[in-house]
Amino acid sequence: MTQNERIFLPWWKRVVIVIATVIVFALQIMLFVFAFQVNFDFPFNVWIYWIIEGGSFVLVYHIIHRPILTNYKLTWSILILIFPLPFSLLYYLNQRSLALPKYKQKKIDTILGNYYNPNQIDCTLELDRKDPKAAKLARILRSSTGYPLWKNTKYTFLFDGLLKHEDMLVELKKATRYIFIECFIISDGKLLSELLPILKEKGDAGVEIKIIYDDLGSKATLKKKTILEIAQIKNCTFTNYNPLGLNINPAFNYRDHRKMVIIDGKTAYCGGDNLADEYIHQKKRFGFWRDNCGKYEGEAVQSFIALFIEMWYISTKMVLKLENYLCDYVLERETSYILPFGDGPSNGAEPGYDIFRSLISSADQTLYISTPYLIIDEAMIESIVLAAKSGVDVRILMPGIPDKKVAWYLGRFHYKDILLAGGKIYEYTPGFNHAKNIIVDGRYAFIGTINMDYRSLFLHYECGALILLDNEIYKMKDDFLKACDDSKPITYEDWKKRPWWQKLISYLLYLFAPLF
Incomplete structure (x- = not known):
């Protein structure tokens, strides 16, 4: 999809934004005149008001000419014109382009720069012969993420969060090299009480364990006592992504909503379920919680490893070498194709x-x-x-x-x-x-x-x-x-x-x- 398609404005929206802009502009002029009349003895106040209003129009002009969704343009333009100060600040905090400093993005590109599938061209051409539409979908995703299309991967659809949890515990017990966990929400409860003993056992056995959780997502669900307990597991590094603080940072609004578990480079899980009891039906917050997950075994696991390494660097500034976490696990699967990918502020695309x-x-x-x-x-x-x-x-x-x-x-x-x-x-x-x-x-x-x-x-x-x-x-x-x-x-x-x-x-x- 081209940028022109994204910024196309339907006729009725053009009418709405013109009318709204005229009304808001008229209101601003009236307020300015009123402020001038009331505060004619205090011209400093008037000039401050004029600077704020002038700045809001400059910002709206910038927004209108950005290659972003029209809904964003309409919403932010009206809000900034009506309430310049608070919504100008909110707009700043919502800018995807500010979410990741350039030096960090350059470092990520360097870390994963050599990551590719040597058989990528052959794989796509082969798929093109089988199903041109499928190959087209793969090319679209490949062009915006850089992640490759894989064969030789067993994909298993796990239709329920409890089923996934039970399957994952079995696989975790087989781990001999490392366990990577990335999650939006980690919560105290039955699920965690079943998971932690396995992680402790594996940590004691020398298995490398790395866990990323989102600070906002887990703020109210994970006790400090549990955080300390996890941090004390041998060979375990436990970090929170983007911790909330008092500093005004555009990145605070960009959360790590990913959910992945990777075991020894052989197996990966990715789906909608977090590490919390509602996903295994132990907590009835909103009736039956319907969720599902994909389990991957084989070549495509490499892409999930790369995604985890990216987020690990963003969260800790520590570099993990991809080649250290790959494995020689060979699985012959000739009939299907898998393309794992990540999305987020570091993409520069959607x-x-x-x-x-x-x-x-x-x-x-x-x-x-x-x-x-x-x-x-x-x-x-x-x-x-x-x-x-x-x-x-x-x-x-x-x-x-x-x-x-x-x-x-x-x-x-x-x-x-x-x-x-x-x-x-x-x-x-x-x-x-x-x-x-x-x-x-x-x-x-x-x-x-x-x-x-x-x-x-x-x-x-x-x-x-x-x-x-x-x-x-x-x-x-x-x-x-x-x-x-x-x-x-x-x-x-x-x-x-x-x-x-x-x-x-x-x-x-x-x-x-x-x-x-």
């Missing part, structure tokens, strides 16, 4: 957004989307609508019991166009749907940590994998359809009958959707 839109646009027969949130821009909504209008069986699975009601109301705002186009939307009545999947035609799929919201697509560090021509995609499809059977189908009539206050909240928040 690979998650790109591959989501590409998958949606590539659907010929079926398009199944599972997401906890549906706070996306009009370009992606239009891609879904066009797929439905073309006769594709479009189904979207949303939570029936939300964890964030405001985000849920905002997500429901987008139902209308999809439903009118013939798409089907289901709300998972047993509880909270936290799984993040896109399944296309039973042949191509995404599984990982990326939600369909602005923060996941444009702000946070995320990870996942593009799965191509793998038989496990049929299991993903069956699991999705089973979840739909357990859910409430939402009709256009249902959508229209929402309580008036929900409608009001949705309309009021729509303008501020990029902030969610």
